[in-house]
Amino acid sequence: MTVEDDATRQGRRAAAATLIVMYLPRRIKHCRVCGTEVAYRVPVDDNRERAVCAACGEIHYENPINVVGTVPVWGEQVLLCRRNIEPRHGFWTLPAGFLELGESTAAGAERETVEEAGARIELQPLFTVLNVVRAGQLHLFYRARMLDTTLAPGPETIEARLFREDEVPWDALAFRTVRMTLEHFFSDRRRGAFEVHAGDVA
Amino acid sequence: MTVEDDATRQGRRAAAATLIVMYLPRRIKHCRVCGTEVAYRVPVDDNRERAVCAACGEIHYENPINVVGTVPVWGEQVLLCRRNIEPRHGFWTLPAGFLELGESTAAGAERETVEEAGARIELQPLFTVLNVVRAGQLHLFYRARMLDTTLAPGPETIEARLFREDEVPWDALAFRTVRMTLEHFFSDRRRGAFEVHAGDVA
Numbered sequence: 001m002t003v004e005d006d007a008t009r010q011g012r013r014a015a016a017a018t019l020i021v022m023y024l025p026r027r028i029k030h031c032r033v034c035g036t037e038v039a040y041r042v043p044v045d046d047n048r049e050r051a052v053c054a055a056c057g058e059i060h061y062e063n064p065i066n067v068v069g070t071v072p073v074w075g076e077q078v079l080l081c082r083r084n085i086e087p088r089h090g091f092w093t094l095p096a097g098f099l100e101l102g103e104s105t106a107a108g109a110e111r112e113t114v115e116e117a118g119a120r121i122e123l124q125p126l127f128t129v130l131n132v133v134r135a136g137q138l139h140l141f142y143r144a145r146m147l148d149t150t151l152a153p154g155p156e157t158i159e160a161r162l163f164r165e166d167e168v169p170w171d172a173l174a175f176r177t178v179r180m181t182l183e184h185f186f187s188d189r190r191r192g193a194f195e196v197h198a199g200d201v202a
Numbered sequence: 203m204t205v206e207d208d209a210t211r212q213g214r215r216a217a218a219a220t221l222i223v224m225y226l227p228r229r230i231k232h233c234r235v236c237g238t239e240v241a242y243r244v245p246v247d248d249n250r251e252r253a254v255c256a257a258c259g260e261i262h263y264e265n266p267i268n269v270v271g272t273v274p275v276w277g278e279q280v281l282l283c284r285r286n287i288e289p290r291h292g293f294w295t296l297p298a299g300f301l302e303l304g305e306s307t308a309a310g311a312e313r314e315t316v317e318e319a320g321a322r323i324e325l326q327p328l329f330t331v332l333n334v335v336r337a338g339q340l341h342l343f344y345r346a347r348m349l350d351t352t353l354a355p356g357p358e359t360i361e362a363r364l365f366r367e368d369e370v371p372w373d374a375l376a377f378r379t380v381r382m383t384l385e386h387f388f389s390d391r392r393r394g395a396f397e398v399h400a401g402d403v404a
Binding site: 027028029030031032033034035036037045048060061062063064065066098099100101102103104105106125126129131133136138140155195196198200 | 229230231232233234235236237238239247250262263264265266267268300301302303304305306307308327328331333335338340342357397398400402
């Protein structure tokens with residue numbers, strides 16, 4: 001093997017490792033049941049590596065998590081929140097956050113809208129279902145009708161504001177799913193018919 | 203905001219928190235980072251109990267997980283699989299399973315169809331998005347066109363079979379989301395237009 005080959009291989013390994021780490025966080029070091037150190041291996045009757053406890057046999061599955069939010073609408077305007085938290089501090093987002101155990105996607109989307117913007121809304125149909133595979137997330141946005149313009153941003157929000165389509169800060173949006181959802185919203189509104197849009201963020 | 207409004211909002215938040223605690227399985231006994239025993243408490247800047255490690259400070263979030271599957275269609279018939287695993291061993295299901303890290307909902311739905319039925323399909327649009335709140339799951343089904351009638355059921359399936367609407371074993375279906383998805387499918391097909399159906403299983 002030449003030095004070049006070795007370097008290339010090292011690079012490829014590093015790239016592959018990065019990819020794996022990106023997809024498989026391997027954040028689990030200890031068993032959640034008994035506290036023993038786990039090892040990543042493929043369990044019997046499975047085809048993927050999981051964190052398995054050698055002591056008690058517990059298998060720890062890691063799955064994508066759901067982010068739920070809304071497109072709150074007031075007349076010609078949509079509501080955006082400027083993030084007071086990382087990631088993307090200072091950038092604009094639709095109100096959204098992690099779906100909790102014990103709530104439906106619709107309930108979670110409404111809760112996040114109240115928590116982040118303090119907006120009073122009537123939830124409307126599911127609008128986008130967008131995979132963010134590299135982040136291990138699925139983003140689901142509902143349309144929502146604002147009942148008034150009262151806003152009371154929570155601690156995660158610097159400010160909440162209404163924007164007409166030509167005022168949207170496209171270059172200062174926090175996430176691609178927010179951009180895609182807004183693009184679908186304005187496009188559907190223009191043609192006068194809303195439908196559910198499903199897809200992936202590259 | 204008036205005092206009454208604030209009290210009402212506080213009350214709603216408290217009620218929601220109680221509900222969440224009821225559902226939380228509390229399966230986490232030890233910290234995944236350092237192995238120390240965890241305690242369930244509300245972290246700073248949070249409003250829900252989480253498994254928190256007193257030794258290293260790790261907060262363990264538990265979120266609903268996604269189940270993805272298909273409605274494989276061959277002419278007038280749909281494909282169902284008889285489960286060879288618990289829960290609901292021996293009952294009929296649409297091919298479906300847990301979404302994995304590193305794959306999109308569409309890719310996961312196609313993978314499960316291959317793994318459980320050995321069917322060759324062309325994936326079609328997202329069809330149902332159904333919350334099973336009590337199980338901490340979100341079920342997403344895609345329609346799919348079968349490319350041929352070749353079937354090769356995997357180890358999780360006793361048998362895979364095509365059913366006309368009047369042959370579907372309604373009383374022997376494994377899950378309510380399967381029933382709802384099939385009902386929407388036949389109903390939409392009857393009126394000649396498919397749309398995305400979102401909702402909750404009670």
